[in-house]
Amino acid sequence: MQQDWINALLGGLIIGIAVSLMLLWNGRVTGISGIINGVLSPVKNDTAWRVLFVTGLFLGGVVLNLTNPHVFVSTLATGPWTTIIAGLLVGFGTILGSGCTSGHGVCGISRMSPRSLVATFIFISAGVVAVAIFRKLGVF
């Protein structure tokens, strides 16, 4: 249990380094939903870096899978339809709301953006309420 907290903090610090480098090098916010969305509707000279960022996210996963495959163990017993509905909501919602956990939750809060503070409060609250309801409904 205590190890979980230490890993969470350590992982958070690594993520903090990543988003700081993105700002220092490219002058950008590391908003993952927005970066992916930009690949779906490509603009000239603004696509290569997005594709490479997503490639990096995947390659990091490859290294994790080779060294610590347990980080990908999922014990959730939900079916494919639940996953499909969740994916649709996350895709639609993050673009409508201009950001996700990385863009609003990390980068936005770090620079005290009022929009990101509100968005993060809302998506965490919505997640808490949703999980409570899904538990009651027996989804998990």
Added chain:
Amino acid sequence: MNHSKDQSIKNSLAALVVGFIFAIGLGVSGMTQPQKVIGFLDVFGAWDPSLIFVMIGAIVLHFLTYKWIRSRKSPLFSSEWQVPTKKEITPPLIVGGILFGIGWGLAGFCPGPAITSLASFEAKPFIFVLSMLVGMFLFQQLDKKIKFKK
């Protein structure tokens, strides 16, 4: 090779490196385990608050680096800053946040960890990412007609 082309290559490689480091952070933190994310959101059940430290670690570190980085005239591999400046709290921001939160709680995945988890070659991350891309595409199509953010 001219200067701007050189900048653009550095810029793209920088994004690759950032994506890689970010993914390692996600894996170390526990964010790639959907049951942990759902446990974090399960405040009224078997609450596992450990993931709050992911946000604390990332935010404290970036809060400290942000001002220092922004005191530079420009980023290293780009001519200007491209940080969002909008301040208005709008209905799309709120409704989008609610929809995202529900989906996040349902699958335990947000966009970054889902992409990184593709490397496990399990079915769930693939189904999730594909559906997420469809959701983004649907938004773009609907947005052409409704103009949500205007």
